[in-house]
Each structure stands twice: as structure tokens, then as C-alpha cells.
Amino acid sequence: MKKFVEFFLHYKSLVVLAFIGIVFSGWGAYTSMSREAFPQVELPYIVVYTLYPGVAPVDMENLISRPLENQIKGVNGIKHLQSTSAESYSMIFAEFNPEVDVETALQKVRDKVASARNDLPADAEEPQVMEISFDNVPILVMSLSGDYGLNRLKQIADDFKMEFESVNGVSNVTVIGGYTREIQVVVNPARLKAYNFSYDQFSAAVKAANINIPGGALDIGSRSYLVRIPNEFTSVEDIRNTVLGTFNNETIRLKDVADVRDTNKKQTSLSRTDRIDSVTLTVQKRSGGNIIEIANNVKKIVARTQPTLPKGTLIEYVSDFSQQIDSQVDNMENTLLLSLLLVVVVLYFFMGFRNATIVATVIPLSMLITFIVIQAMGFTLNFVVLVSLTILLGMLVDNAVVVVENIYRLLNAGRDRWTASVEGAAEVLVPVLTSTLTTVFAFLPLAFWSGMIGEVLRYLPITISVGLLSSFAVAIIFNPVISQTFLRSHTKADEHNHPSLPQRVDNWLENFKDKYYEPWLHWAIDNYRKVIGISAVAFLVSMFLLVRMPKEFFPSTDPEEFMINIKMPSGTRLETTDELVRKIETILLAPDNLRDLDRFVSNVGNTGAGFSGGNDDATVARLSVKFKERRLLSAPPLRIVDRIRQQATRFPGAEIIVSAESNGPQAGDPISIVVAGEDFAVLESLGDEIRSIMHRIPGVVNIKTNISLGRPEVQVLIDRTKASLYGFSPAQIAMEVRTAFYGATAAKYREGDDEYDIVVKLDDTERFSLQTLRNLTLLSRSGEHVPLAKLAEIKMSAGLESVQREDYSRVLKVTAATETGVLPFVALQSIQREVADLPMPEGYAVRYTGENEEMMQSFSFLGTALRTALLLVLIVLVAQFNSFYVPIIILITVALSLIGMVFGLKVTNQAFGMLAFIGLISLAGIVVNNGIVLLDFVQLQQRQDSDDITDEQRKQTLIEACKIRLRPVLLTSITTALGLLPLLFGIGINFKKLRIDFSDPGAMMFRPMASVIFFGLMISTVLTLIVVPVVYYIWDDWLRRRRERKQIIKEFGAGDPNIPL
Incomplete structure (x- = not known):
């Protein structure tokens, strides 16, 4: 060496x-190094998302989800397969085993989806296959408002959208609110019938008249000319004059049978910022993109464009994830600097400036x-x-x-x-x-x-x-x-002339060794039964308290913003949803609430969330509410959320979820119960009973289920025999109905660089009557107009809002959260006891998923990790000491640290969660260092002693070795513990702004881990300095007596009565 x-x-x-x-x-x-909130990880999750507008959930299940599931399940390595079939869309969620390469799985899923394409309806949109990452959340939310119309604001937002999507690293930009221009061909049913036309002819005529195609080349002399047929519409009047055909030798144009309107598309989403009408843009990044760089590039586009915008245009960044990351990283850097400062100060006190500098x-x-x-x-x-x-x-x-x-x-x-x-x-x-x-x-x-x-x-x-x-x-x-x-070296002259503060600390420590530590060790060794007994009792009490301690997954931390998510009954119109949103906005504007809030953005009809930025749905809304700075709040943020939840959830008939943002990785709902079975009626009944149980448990909030009545349906049940008599196929009838009531995009109208849909449809006033549907006429091959009522049975019904499946079986899911101060694990235990008493029909099963399932899986792994860590530590110790006895004595420090761990969690009023468990594993590797430093030196000193020393001399050698190693043991423990203080108390010094910050959310998330290591290490250190020498002395004394007995047996024989036992 x-x-x-x-x-x-x-x-x-x-x-x-x-x-x-x-x-x-x-x-x-x-x-x-790039700055991010959380690490870039490759998650083993793939989503297949398919749009099929206007299709009911059960039909989405049968037409889209099941065919795709049947193909995807053939991909190797799938752990779970889930699907959600709702109105107009299907989403299939595939979770793969951890060892599967996601890129390979992604390609295989794409291949399977391509194979299934022929089994899907031709007019369904192409399924999107994408992997899930932490990037599926907006990194930037921007609000546009101005004292002019929403049409112009929407145009500006669309222009921004195009520019933002060209930024390297941007994956998706969603625009919420505003109006979109649309050219509507509104068909008059009476004129349609009078002139003997069909809806399909309208679409075909518009499409055929609006062309711009190449005609090849024409060689004239020595030159070649391109031949083009530019025949696109150049004005709305061109569309009106489109020729449909002839009737009684008269040319019939589009304007003769329909009204061509240059208007706006029906608004499907609204946006407001602090109650002012606005248009919202949400920006999502690609996996691996640098959030701060992307956000800065987007902001540069805004800064460059803003001077060219109409006067009065206001652009606000209502949510900027890059700023949050900058703030979090700055906070942690400040925490790091504060920890460094504390450690250096302690080193100075114990070692002096020169030694401390060398160590530092x-x-x-x-x-x-x-x-x-x-x-x-x-x-x-x-x-x-x-x-x-x-x-x-x-x-x-x-x-x-x-x-x-x-x-x-x-x-x-x-x-x-x-x-x-x-x-x-x-x-x-x-x-x-x-x-x-x-x-x-x-x-x-x-x-x-x-x-x-x-x-x-x-x-x-x-x-x-x-x-x-x-x-x-x-x-x-x-x-x-x-x-x-x-x-x-340290000299006596230094000490006597001008003793420095470190020298005075050194003198105090030497005095402490002689006056206190040495007598304590003497007493402990002489009274080893009491010392071991007290330690054993303390350990057993700690284990008893640990078993009974409440469990949690991730600790709750103070959020910077919270969400109010609203879900109205299916079929609710956008205007009705907006009325409720305005009532909640009034609650937020109440003086008691407004004093704590910085701003809020209301999105109605589109929440801006999801893998593609969210879909328009008139029944949903989200209010994103941002707090003021933590030091300006009247109460802790989570208490404010609880207060607003009580005020905002009092409106009957709507599902209103008030929840705070989470700082940790998402692990599903805090409380999630899944019931598997095929009959929706049975599942709904079980769901009602489980919800009733949840409502009876104190502190359980945000209760919702995935099964509820969907949008009211008008079902058109086609009589295939009658349809064939008139020469119609079911597909022809379905498309005529869809064109009339949903609308069909016949072509695009271009004006400059902008492009607008030309949509053929019935007038909105005609679509408010069931009789209009019955009287809808279809033109047969013979030229006869046949009412739909002759070809199909038309009846009212109510379908399901969505159909969820897990591992090829339909499921009911009931989810909930808890109020501040109520742990989900504790509430779930109460729910489980009552759910266990429910009579469960044959073929139906209950399981608990979400955060609870993740926590149980994590605890199982961490238990294995702890056992593995202890085994590896033991191997290293055995390799060093070439003995089993000394390593086992050193591992006593781990048991002693558990006393401190439980004490720390109790004192700081925290539950035993996943981060505390990680802290325990970390502690197992840290605390043994004290035992190594102590006993390695003890053995070194003992090897220098002669074999014939007395018991008292052997004891004194042990005590002197412990005294010499007291300083490094204390110093290493104190420096490790002090480095954790900012995390433990959530305190940091902002070195840029020269102020003290309290309760940093990120630091507070890791508080349980810091508590376990800090208290476990400090109490273990104190006990190690007493208990480990005592146990070592007992073992060493037994070993010495054993050697002496063997020597006597060797010399005098086993039968000698003087042989000590």
C-alpha cells in the first residue's frame, strides 16, 4: 500500500x-449538461390512438379497439394491454416487460397496426402509434388576447402554431379557443328533392370542380411546355356557381339547391385568461429535446413576431415549464451550496483552517x-x-x-x-x-x-x-x-500563545474523551448486560412502531399550481359546460381566494392534455390555477386547494375534480379499484356500491368511475332486405346520413397561404328534429327519393360514455384521492375491508391498482434490494477482516440505525414511504463505515499488544483505540448529517437574490429520505460508540477464553478439572 x-x-x-x-x-x-425536471427515461409503454369522428363508444370497441387488440397481442413481451373506446376515438395502451427494447417493440406494434388496417373502417383516420414519455405534457402554455375578434386571434395562433412546429424538438402544438373560417354548403332538403339530387352528388360536384392537376408536357418546336389544369375556386362565388347537373334541360348550380355561406366552423372549444376571452396554445416537446432550449426558441419567435401583431395584442406565458425547471435546478444548486458551506464550517471547527481546506x-x-x-x-x-x-x-x-x-x-x-x-x-x-x-x-x-x-x-x-x-x-x-x-503539525506554543477556535474545540474534545467518553465505556463494558438489553428493547420497540407506521408512496409537497377538471354528463352542449365554468371562475375571484391566486386559465371543450394535445369534447373543461409566491400565501397551498375543492364541488350533475400538481413521477390515482367482467349492468351496479363505500370513508375525495351513461343516441337500424330492394348498401345509407348530419368535407378553399374546409351538410336548424332524420331522402338508382324511415328503424337509446378493457376483458374502474393529512394507503385499507364483504358474482374479480399497486411492487423490490445490499456489505466486510464475527458485530450498526430512523420519522411526522425505504437502504451502507473505522483501528492496536497482557489492559487498549477514533467517527457522521439539513428542513439560501427560501417543493419531496439518513446516522453513531465496543469486547473475551481453554486441553488433557468453562 x-x-x-x-x-x-x-x-x-x-x-x-x-x-x-x-x-x-x-x-x-x-x-x-442539459437541464430537465426529471431524467430522460425510456418507458416501456406504447399507445395506439385512432380517431373515427361521430362513432359511439360500443361501436368504437367493436370496429376499432378489438381488431387492433387482436393484432397487437401477438407482439412478444406485452405485460398488460388496456384500451379505452369513447365517442370518436380509441386508445390502446400497451405496457411491456422491462427487458423489452421499446424501439423494437414500437416498430413491431406499427407493423401489427398496419396489418389490421384492412379490418378497420375505411373512413376511420390512420391509427397513430407512439411511445409514452414524460414529454407528453405541455412545456409551454401561451395565452393570446386582444380587443378585436376571436377570428383574428385564431389566425395569429394558427400562424404561431406553424412556426412553433418548425422549431427543432417541438412535437405538437394545440390551439384552444377562437373561431375557424369554414365554407358551408347548406343543403335545402326540399330543393334537393325537387331537383332530384343526392348528398353524394353535392360532394362529388364540389370536389370535381375544384381541381389543380398537371396535364403532362407538350413539345412545340425546340421547347417543352408543362400542361396544367388550374381550376381551383378563386372566390366563394365560384363555389356558388358550381354546376351540379341538369334538370328539365336547365343547368342547375349549387346556389339553386343550397346556401353557400362564408362563416365560422361551429366553436368546439373556448379559452379565457382571468375571465378575458383568449386563444391558448400548448407546446409539447419531442423525447430527448432540451426543454430550456426549445422554450427559448419558441419565445424568440414570439418576440420577433410581436411588433407585427395588431395593436392591443396581449401575449402571456401562463405556464412555462422551462422556468420551473430553471427554478428547481437553481433551488437545488443553492441547497448544494448551503450544504457545502455547513460541511466546510464543521471541518474548520474540528480540524482548523489548513486541515479543513485540505479535506474540503x-x-x-x-x-x-x-x-x-x-x-x-x-x-x-x-x-x-x-x-x-x-x-x-x-x-x-x-x-x-x-x-x-x-x-x-x-x-x-x-x-x-x-x-x-x-x-x-x-x-x-x-x-x-x-x-x-x-x-x-x-x-x-x-x-x-x-x-x-x-x-x-x-x-x-x-x-x-x-x-x-x-x-x-x-x-x-x-x-x-x-x-x-x-x-x-500542531504545537503546544500555538495552543498557549493564541489558541484558535479549532484548537479550543480540539481541547474540548480531548477533555470530553477523558472525562466522559472513557468512563462511559468502562461502565458500559462492566454492565454489558444492561447495555445490550436496553439496545435490544429499543430495537424491538422501533420494529413494532415501524410495522404500525402508516405507509405512503410519494410524500405530498407544496404545489405551484392546481387544476380543476370538469366532466359534464354526455350530450351536454358547450354553452352549458361554459356556464358551470363561469360559476367556478366566480368562486376563484372571491376575495378569500383571489388573494392567494396569481392567475387562472379556463379551457372549455378541450383541456389541452393528452398524447395529441387533447380532443374537442363539449362536456369537458379545465381551469389551470397558479398560486402566488409561497411567502405571500395566507395558508399552505394544499389547505387552499382543500378549501377551494369544498366550494367548487357543490354543483350537482357534474364531476368536478380539484387536484394539485405532483412533483414526483406519476404512479396512477392514489386510490384505484378495478372490477373485471363482461356485463356492463353488473359492473355499473358494483361501481355504485364501491362509490357508496368510498363516500362513507372520511377524507376520500374526487371519487369517479369510468362507467356512466354516454351521449344520448339515435340509432339507425338498417333493414338490409329493404335497402337492397332499392339498390342501397348499408354503407351508402350510413354515408348519406353522416353527410347530412355530421357534414362531409368535399374540398379545400385556398385564399393566399390559408386553406379552409368546404363542408356539405344540412342546416343546423334542420338538425334539431328527429322527424328530419326520418324524412331524410336517399336517391335510388331508379331516380326515386326514398325516405330513411322506409329503409331503417330509428329509435332513441343511451349508450355508454366509454368502454374500458384490460387484458382483453371489460373493466369498471373507480378512482379517488384524499384530502391533505389523509394518507391514501390508510383510506384504502378501510375501503378494502368493506369491499371484501360485497357479494361478487361469478366471473367478476376485484383488484387494487394505481398508486397502491405501484407502492406494493416498489416495496417488494426495495425489500429485495435491502437484503441484497446487506449481503454485499457482509461480503466486503468478510473480505477485509477475514472473519465472520467482526462483520456481524459491525452490522449491529444497521440495527441500531433503525432506532434513529423510526425516531426521525415520528419526530418529523412522516409516513414510511418509498423514499424513506430508499433512505433505509442507503443508511445500511453509510452507518457500517463507523464500525469499520472503529474496529479496524482497534484490531490494529491489539496486534501491537503482547499476548500475555491482563484483561484490564486489553480493555484499556480497546478504550484507547475508541478514543483515538472518536474524532473521525464523529466528524464523518456530522458532515454527512449536516449535508442533509437543507433537504430535511426544506431551507435554502438563494445566493443570487441573497434571501432565505423555505419549503422548496422539490427538496421537501425528498424529506423522508433525508430524515431517515439524518436521524438514523446520528443516533446510530452515538450508540455505535458505546454498543459496538461492548459487543466486540464480549466477543474478544470469549475468543480469548476459548483459545486459553484449547491450549490447556492441549497441554493437560480434556479431563483436567481446572479447565475453565
Whole structure:
């Protein structure tokens, strides 16, 4: 080991060169890393989305979802297959096993969908196949308003949409609100019948008259000319004069049979910003795109275009995810700097300025090496990475503290700088390596976590492991070189003349060792039964409390905004939905609420969410409400959300969900119950009973089910026999009905660079009567007008709003959330007890999904990860100590840390969740370091003793070794713990604005993890300094007596009565 250290001391120039290279390369890596909220992960989810406008949910299931499911299920590696069939669209959600390559699966699904295309209706839109990522949420929401018409605002928004979509990294832009120009050919049924035309002839005539096609080439002499037939409509009047045909030798034009109107398309969505009519644009990014770069490029387009817009145009960024990321990253950087400051201050108190500076060099060097490595691995500078660095920061100095403190001890013992540096580093190299590996191996199993949560959080163990290995390299290579150059011994003259604050702390610590720690150890060893008994009782009580502790998935954090989602009964008109939205807007504008709110945006008819930016649906609405700054609020944000929920959900007949944004990865609804079966009536009955149970559980809110009556239907049941008598096929009849009542886009009308639909349809006034449908006439081959009532039975019915299937079976899903202060896991336990008593028909089954399922799966993996971590730690310890006994004694520190963990969660009033579990696994690798540092030195001191020393001398050797190792044990524990303080209390210093920030949402999300490590480490350290020496002394004493007994047996024989037992 000495030669390894001596090599770098001999070649200082290489070490200095490496130092310079690390500084420049590390800083370059840090500044070039993309900033994101969460890591870019490849999720094993693929969606197939198909639009078929005007088609009922059950028909969507049979015509679209089932044929696609039958093809997709042939793709290998599918774990779950879900589908939702609603009015006008089908969405199939395929979840693959973690080991499946998503890109390969995506191509296979596309191939299967292409194979199924012939089985789908010809007029259904092409299915879209896409993978799911965190990018399926808007990164930028922009509001346009002005003191002029919504038509012009919509045009401006559409122009922006075209420019935004050309930005590299933008995947989709959705425009909500405003009016869209449309040329409508409104057919008069009486004239249609009088002139003997059909709806299909209208569409065909408009399409045929509006052409612009090449006619080939014409060679004249030595030149060749292109032949074009430019015959597109140049004005609306051209459309009116389109020739349909002749009747009684008279030319019949479009205007003779229909009204051609230059008007607006029926508005299907509305948008308002703070109650002012507006048009909203939502921008989504492609997977892998840099959010901040994309947002900046979009803003540049807006800034460049804004001077050319009409006077009075107001553009507001109502939601800017790039700013949120910047803010989150800045907050975590500030937290990191505060942690660094606390650690350096502690080092100064314990080690003095010179020693502290030498030790502190490990922090920036290790960080920079970490940035170099993780950038090479493709990591981005995201929230998980920054939290990992914050947790890591306090541990980075552990190795350097042990190395430098040992060098300093030898220097004070009279060694020269070279010898002290070589021997000091070499002496502790093995225990330092062992302690590093135990911590790395504790985190390592977390890197193999599969699923969405695991894909996000696996960046934490990788980042921490890279940082710890970097700190080991710096401590063994750089610190001895720096110590040999700058470190100097402590002299009595310094102490007597002008004792510094670190010297006074050092004196106090020496006094504490002699007056308190040594007597405590003597008492503990003499009263080992009491010490072990008390520790065992404390451990058992902690285990009892842990088992009974409430469980949670991710902790709730203070949100920056919240959503009010509204779902009206199917068939509700847009105007009716908007009336309710205006009532809720009035609630938000009440003085008690307005004082806490910055702004709100109301989107009616389109929420702007989903994989394609959302679909128009008159029954839905969303209000996105943003809070003012946290320090200006009258109450905690979640309490404000609870208050507004109570006010906003009092309107009967509507499903109103008030929910706060989540900072963690989405894991489904907090409470989700799925019932599988085929009969909708039975499923609906079970759903009603489950909802009733949920309503009885205190604190359960936002209760909804996926089964409800859909839009009222008028079913046209075609009599195939009668239809064939008149020469009609069912498809012809269906298309005539669809053209008349939904409309058919016959052609496009171009005006400059703009393009507008030419739509053939009945007048809206004609579509409010059931009799109009019955009287709709179809032109037979013989020229006879046949009423629809002669060809089909027309009846009223009510279908389902949507049909959901999971793994090829229909399902009912009931979901809910909980109020602030009520844990979903606790509420779910109450619900499960009552649901278990429900009589369940044969063929129907209940299972609990959503957050609960994810939590159970995560806890199962984390339990395996903890066992694996302990096994790996044990292997490393056995390899170092060449013994099973000492490693087992060291692992007692893990059991002792559980006492602190439970105490910490109780004191901070937190549940035992997934992040606390991760903290426990981390703790298993951290706390053993104290035992390694302590017992490795104890054994080193004991090896220097002679074999014939007395029991009292052996005890004193143990105590003296513990006293010598007290400083590094305390220092490494305190620095690790202090590095976690900003995360624990959610406090940070904004170094740019020079202010203290409280309750940073991102930091607070990781508070349970920080609590577990902080309290577990601190209490374990105190107990380790007492309990581990006691257990070691008992074992060592037993081992000595065992050796003595074997020696006596060897000398006198087994029958000697004087042999000690």
C-alpha cells in the first residue's frame, strides 16, 4: 500500500496536471449538461390512438379497439394491454416487460397496426402509434388576447402554431379557443328533392370542380411546355356557381339547391385568461429535446413576431415549464451550496483552517469527476441528479477526513511530512476502500430497479456511487500530495500563545474523551448486560412502531399550481359546460381566494392534455390555477386547494375534480379499484356500491368511475332486405346520413397561404328534429327519393360514455384521492375491508391498482434490494477482516440505525414511504463505515499488544483505540448529517437574490429520505460508540477464553478439572 501512495508523491507534477484537467473538463461537463425536471427515461409503454369522428363508444370497441387488440397481442413481451373506446376515438395502451427494447417493440406494434388496417373502417383516420414519455405534457402554455375578434386571434395562433412546429424538438402544438373560417354548403332538403339530387352528388360536384392537376408536357418546336389544369375556386362565388347537373334541360348550380355561406366552423372549444376571452396554445416537446432550449426558441419567435401583431395584442406565458425547471435546478444548486458551506464550517471547527481546506478539496474535485462521468453516461442535470449530489456531499469528505486526520496524527507524533503522508494514507487505505465499497454496494441494487419509478430513481444510486468512488480516488491520491506540501503539525506554543477556535474545540474534545467518553465505556463494558438489553428493547420497540407506521408512496409537497377538471354528463352542449365554468371562475375571484391566486386559465371543450394535445369534447373543461409566491400565501397551498375543492364541488350533475400538481413521477390515482367482467349492468351496479363505500370513508375525495351513461343516441337500424330492394348498401345509407348530419368535407378553399374546409351538410336548424332524420331522402338508382324511415328503424337509446378493457376483458374502474393529512394507503385499507364483504358474482374479480399497486411492487423490490445490499456489505466486510464475527458485530450498526430512523420519522411526522425505504437502504451502507473505522483501528492496536497482557489492559487498549477514533467517527457522521439539513428542513439560501427560501417543493419531496439518513446516522453513531465496543469486547473475551481453554486441553488433557468453562 505504501508503494501505491509513494508513487503519486514522487510524481507530483502528474497529480497537479490531473488536477488541472479535472477542473477544466469537469466544469465543461457541468455547464454543457442539459437541464430537465426529471431524467430522460425510456418507458416501456406504447399507445395506439385512432380517431373515427361521430362513432359511439360500443361501436368504437367493436370496429376499432378489438381488431387492433387482436393484432397487437401477438407482439412478444406485452405485460398488460388496456384500451379505452369513447365517442370518436380509441386508445390502446400497451405496457411491456422491462427487458423489452421499446424501439423494437414500437416498430413491431406499427407493423401489427398496419396489418389490421384492412379490418378497420375505411373512413376511420390512420391509427397513430407512439411511445409514452414524460414529454407528453405541455412545456409551454401561451395565452393570446386582444380587443378585436376571436377570428383574428385564431389566425395569429394558427400562424404561431406553424412556426412553433418548425422549431427543432417541438412535437405538437394545440390551439384552444377562437373561431375557424369554414365554407358551408347548406343543403335545402326540399330543393334537393325537387331537383332530384343526392348528398353524394353535392360532394362529388364540389370536389370535381375544384381541381389543380398537371396535364403532362407538350413539345412545340425546340421547347417543352408543362400542361396544367388550374381550376381551383378563386372566390366563394365560384363555389356558388358550381354546376351540379341538369334538370328539365336547365343547368342547375349549387346556389339553386343550397346556401353557400362564408362563416365560422361551429366553436368546439373556448379559452379565457382571468375571465378575458383568449386563444391558448400548448407546446409539447419531442423525447430527448432540451426543454430550456426549445422554450427559448419558441419565445424568440414570439418576440420577433410581436411588433407585427395588431395593436392591443396581449401575449402571456401562463405556464412555462422551462422556468420551473430553471427554478428547481437553481433551488437545488443553492441547497448544494448551503450544504457545502455547513460541511466546510464543521471541518474548520474540528480540524482548523489548513486541515479543513485540505479535506474540503475533495468536494469540488469529486463533484467535477462525477460530472465528467455522468455526462459521458448521457445523464442530464435534472432534479434526481442534484438531490443525489446533495445527499452525496456530506459523504464525500468521509474518506478525506480519515486520511488527513491519520496523517495529522502521525505528524503530531513526530513523523516528517513525507513519512506521515505515506504511512497515514497507506495505514487507512484498506478500511477507507472497504467503507467506500460498502456504501456503493448498499446503493448498487437500486440501479436495477425496473418500471417507471425505477427508471427515474436509478439515477440516484448511480450518481452517488460514481461520486463515492471519485472521493476515494481523491482521498488516496490527491490528499496525501496536498498534505505533504501544506500540512503542518500542531504545537503546544500555538495552543498557549493564541489558541484558535479549532484548537479550543480540539481541547474540548480531548477533555470530553477523558472525562466522559472513557468512563462511559468502562461502565458500559462492566454492565454489558444492561447495555445490550436496553439496545435490544429499543430495537424491538422501533420494529413494532415501524410495522404500525402508516405507509405512503410519494410524500405530498407544496404545489405551484392546481387544476380543476370538469366532466359534464354526455350530450351536454358547450354553452352549458361554459356556464358551470363561469360559476367556478366566480368562486376563484372571491376575495378569500383571489388573494392567494396569481392567475387562472379556463379551457372549455378541450383541456389541452393528452398524447395529441387533447380532443374537442363539449362536456369537458379545465381551469389551470397558479398560486402566488409561497411567502405571500395566507395558508399552505394544499389547505387552499382543500378549501377551494369544498366550494367548487357543490354543483350537482357534474364531476368536478380539484387536484394539485405532483412533483414526483406519476404512479396512477392514489386510490384505484378495478372490477373485471363482461356485463356492463353488473359492473355499473358494483361501481355504485364501491362509490357508496368510498363516500362513507372520511377524507376520500374526487371519487369517479369510468362507467356512466354516454351521449344520448339515435340509432339507425338498417333493414338490409329493404335497402337492397332499392339498390342501397348499408354503407351508402350510413354515408348519406353522416353527410347530412355530421357534414362531409368535399374540398379545400385556398385564399393566399390559408386553406379552409368546404363542408356539405344540412342546416343546423334542420338538425334539431328527429322527424328530419326520418324524412331524410336517399336517391335510388331508379331516380326515386326514398325516405330513411322506409329503409331503417330509428329509435332513441343511451349508450355508454366509454368502454374500458384490460387484458382483453371489460373493466369498471373507480378512482379517488384524499384530502391533505389523509394518507391514501390508510383510506384504502378501510375501503378494502368493506369491499371484501360485497357479494361478487361469478366471473367478476376485484383488484387494487394505481398508486397502491405501484407502492406494493416498489416495496417488494426495495425489500429485495435491502437484503441484497446487506449481503454485499457482509461480503466486503468478510473480505477485509477475514472473519465472520467482526462483520456481524459491525452490522449491529444497521440495527441500531433503525432506532434513529423510526425516531426521525415520528419526530418529523412522516409516513414510511418509498423514499424513506430508499433512505433505509442507503443508511445500511453509510452507518457500517463507523464500525469499520472503529474496529479496524482497534484490531490494529491489539496486534501491537503482547499476548500475555491482563484483561484490564486489553480493555484499556480497546478504550484507547475508541478514543483515538472518536474524532473521525464523529466528524464523518456530522458532515454527512449536516449535508442533509437543507433537504430535511426544506431551507435554502438563494445566493443570487441573497434571501432565505423555505419549503422548496422539490427538496421537501425528498424529506423522508433525508430524515431517515439524518436521524438514523446520528443516533446510530452515538450508540455505535458505546454498543459496538461492548459487543466486540464480549466477543474478544470469549475468543480469548476459548483459545486459553484449547491450549490447556492441549497441554493437560480434556479431563483436567481446572479447565475453565
